[in-house]
Amino acid sequence: MPARPSESQASFAAKLPLSRHQIDRDYLAREREELFPELLADEGTRILPVSKGRALFQNETSLALLPPAAIPPQAELVYLGRSLATDAPEPVGTPILAALLTDEQAEKVASEEQWGNLRMFATGLSDRDAGLATEALGIANWHASHRFSPRSGRPLRSVKGGWVRIDPDDGHEIFPRTDPAIIVGVTDADDRLLLGSNALWEKNRFSLLAGFVEPGESLEQAVEREIFEESGVRVTDATYLGSQPWPFPASLMLGFRARVDDANPGSLEPDGAEIVDLRWFTRDELIAAGDEVILPGRSSIARAIIEDWYGSEIDD
Incomplete structure (x- = not known):
């Protein structure tokens, strides 16, 4: 059985804004080939747009989670998991995606002032939104820096809910690194x-x-x-x-x-x-x-x- 954190460690961890989370990453769902079509067809699905290292904010204390119809159909997607928050507008179990938008796509989704820097607003966010933004921006940065295979230089394709990039020619898989x-x-x-x-x-x-x-x-x-x-x-x-x-x-x-x-x-x-x-x-x-x-x-x-x-x- 893994050792439990000491009381002092648990107390310290509670002070870290970006370590908060109320998301079930639901990793087994990433294996479903039809994951994105299924989630996009569900009107209850919510999507967090991210662009240029920023997330879309509803206001200074909450993220803007949009319905599938509000996202450009060509946007690259990542499955973030399901909400566990009991105090959020969305019900527990709501599936949430990140949409990794290009500059042009971001301009169509929202005005410039709606995009927020996590460093500035993290402490005002709920546990769920802080965890969502941290997860979404981290995986978006990885996608942006891993467009091509380091072995062959060939373009990589996103698979498994956006958590793996694969060389379509030889099947070599690349996973996110921290x-x-x-x-x-x-x-x-x-x-x-x-x-x-x-x-x-x-x-x-x-x-x-x-x-x-x-x-x-x-x-x-x-x-x-x-x-x-x-x-x-x-x-x-x-x-x-x-x-x-x-x-x-x-x-x-x-x-x-x-x-x-x-x-x-x-x-x-x-x-x-x-x-x-x-x-x-x-x-x-x-x-x-x-x-x-x-x-x-x-x-x-x-x-x-x-x-x-x-x-x-x-x-x-």
Whole structure:
């Protein structure tokens, strides 16, 4: 029997906006060859349009789920699953598709102002809509980057409810992939938190240090390597907190806490390429910094880890 998450892990996971879901992915239905014709013929089916990394919103707190007749017939489709939400306008069990629209198709479906960025609106969405948008955008990004076979260069065809792309000539199948990345709340002996500023950001924007897991590397090894590479600090005791999908375009952010290795602390120094500034903060210093320090947005796991260390929500 799989181990149950600890109470602290469960509590932390509840703070992650993009980890929420109320969808049965209904994976067995993906095998049905007539899945899409059946669902499109059902007037109760609902479709979430996505385009250019954005989803269609009804308002700031809910997605726009459209009937099949409102979607261009040539749109590429993905079966997202069936709604489990008891408080949604649609009944429990409603099948939901994503429509991956071209620019021209998107213009016909809705006006520009109706398309929304998940980073901005995630915290206001219901559990079901947050999960739907995260799933739809993640799979849409995969389709957009896997149009052709890496072995032959031939165009791939979408099959199995949009969850597999296949080479029609030799039958080679390609499945969606997610890139694991660690993100770490590093503290020292005085329980100060380490924050860094990326070269691509404005100078007063700070966040936690993070990086992708390399082949043949454990998560704990990735924590130690990435923190040292970006900051010159040696850490130990990497402790897993929770994870959140980050479909911008295809990451799974794995949250950790770690502390400076007292026996071999290293020397604080930004790498100068990706990280250009590093600062230690006490809780009082972080609050006193005010507008001088811009923290990550509330849709990010970085914000959740920072507030977990702080002990409560931090006002913007």
